[in-house]
Amino acid sequence: MSEEVLVQVKDLKMHFPIRAGLFNRTVGAVKAVDGISFDIMKGETLGLVGESGCGKTTAGRAILHLYRPTGGEVSFKGTDLAKESPEGLRRTRRHMQMIFQDPYASLNPQMRVGEIIGRPLRVHGLVKSAPEEKDRVTELMQQVGLNVSYRDRFPHEFSGGQRQRIGIARALATSPDFIVCDEAISALDVSIQAQIINLLEQLRDELGLTYLFIAHDLSMVRYISTRVGVMYLGKMMELASSDALYEEPRHPYTRALLSAIPIPDPPLERQRQRMLLEGDLPSPANPPKGCRFSTRCPMATDLCRAVEPEFREVATRHWAACHFA
Amino acid sequence: MSLLDTEPKDVAALPAVPATLRTKRRQLLSRLLKSKAATISVIILLIVVVAAIAAPWLSPHDPFANKLIQRLKPPMFSNSSGIYLLGTDSLGRDIFSRIIYGARVSLTVGVSAVAISGVIGVLIGLLSGYFGGKVDDVFMRICDVQLSFPTILLALTIMAVLGSGLDKLILVLGLTGWVPYGRIVRSQVMSIKNDEFVLAARAAGERQWRILFQQILPNIWSPVIVIGSFTIASNIVSEASLSFLGVGVPPSVPSWGTMLADGREYIGVADWLTIPAGVAISLTVLAINILGDWLRDYLDPRLKNIL
Secondary structure (H helix, E strand, O other), rough: OOOOOOEEEEOOOOOEEEEOOOEEEEEEEEEEEEEEEEEEEOOOOOEEEEOOOOHHHHHHHHHOOOOOOOEEEEOOOOHHHHHHHHHHHHHHHHHHHEEEEOOOOOOOOOOOOHHHHHHHHHOOOOOOHHOOOOHHHHHHHHHHOOOHHHHHHHHOHHHHHHHHHHHHHHHOOOOOOOEEHHHHHHHOEEEHHHHHHHHHHHHHHHOEEEEEEEEOOOOHHHHHOEEEEEEEEOEEEEEEEEEHHOOOOOOHHHHHHHHOOOOOOOOHHHHOOOOOOOOOOOOOOOOOOOOOOOOOOOOHHHHHHHHOOEEEEEEEEEEEEOOOO | OOOOOOOOOOOOOOOOOOOOHHHHHHHHHHHHHHHHHHHHEEEEEHHHHHHHOOHHHHHHOOOOOOOHOOOOOHHHHHOOOOOOOEEEOOOOOOOOHHHHHHHHHHHHHHHHHHHHHHHHHHHHHOOOOOOOOHHHHHHHHHHHHHHHOOOOHHHHHHHHHHHHHHHHHHHHHHOOOHHHHHHHHHHHHHHHHHOOOHHHHHHHHHHHHHHHHHHHHHHHHHHHHHHHHHHHHHHHHHHHHHHHOOOOOOOOOHHHHHHHHHHHHHOOHHHHHOHHHHHHHHHHHHHHHHHHHHHHHHOOOOOOOOO
């Protein structure tokens, strides 16, 4: 891992307006992502974990500017994506790609595999002729472990794992530097998950890719990530190297999440101390005052309920947003 | 051997067939022949099209010639002395010949009006559904305005400005018929524009118009085909009512719709005036609907091996 920053996220905000009434007035906003900041170094894999609805996916999409962020700044290789013209942004997309969560919805059912994988090449003018495109598609299919003779099949003829490989080949087509893996393995069987994870790791090492790996499976994230960020209700709660986060979690929310990982050994599993969180995730349209986690935190004090803790460096390269970290 | 002759699970073991134009055409034909209903529909439509094109050579009598002395003659099979296959109408014109000639007007009106309204409706629906917001508001208000105007009123206005004729008739039907396409396409686009494959296309850096026409449009053909096949039918009938008002073709020009309208007065005494036209309309419409249905399944790659 180098110290070169590839993607810099500064106070990124993504609010979705809630409209109501006769004239569709904006009556509020769902604060899906409410000010997160972090850097992604070239060659690293940054894991992003959190419960459903905490804004992980939105964060991934806003970083790639698939949504126009409400506020904050994302720079990719030093250029601010918000300042890019639509055409410039479109061209930059060549270097940053995405692998999607649902291998069934992310492939156009009307297109053959060869076309799905080949389109990004054509879009960015990376191939000059049909035979050249065919060669590159063949190469990509081999790279992700797909049988090349399946080129003229339609997506519905494949299994979930194979479809995810198609999605990976599509993302790799333009030789990007940065790939957002948005729950890329969540929809797959456990055995297939391992295959895809290994494939992603292998590709990262071969092609020097940088990943933002969004997931809710903590053990998978630990396995693949160099650093891990924990999100809760649109905010980053803790960010540290994988080992530090899993061995010495500083934030009570991280601890609660980690205590929920089952141990694959029955005697140990029976002794496992679980830290159960009470209550539901508050509404992101109306987050609690003070610390967002204060409504469910076992350690919460009056201070937590009144003052929002700052996201600060509590140990070397270990950030947490808790008054008591 | 084509992919179609094997069970779906055997297909998995076969190398994929290169999709050249020729094999595609052969596939289309062999899949068409697999469906009896679709085959019969194609035959019916071919007969109608041939009748329309070759009308002067096929019709036994002049469809325009009035012979008042021969008026309201019953068809040949119920009247052994008759020389008219399907009888004559109230002016003594041969009904069979008029049915053959009528295919011209009816088909032209039905198909070209659907083409016009289909293109307008699909375009508006695509833009409205995809871009949403202000674009959507504007287009949907135009939709409402369009719906609030009776077709007849618009037809009379256009007639007053441009005069009457077949082309004006097609224009009127085409311009008034786009709303159903627009609405359906809009809702379809809205339901799939947030699918991950559309997002994937944007993430890959595809241009908006490519996403709209190459990624989204192929996925919404089926309702368009269904509406199209139904609208051809209703256009054939609308042509009659507009012609009755004087907007469409002159009364002497035969069309199935006008024949139906003219024969109405005599339905109690001479039902052969209306029945042939009615049968022609229903058969054509049925054939178009069945073919549309088959086409919808044909365009769905998921049904490729089943159908």
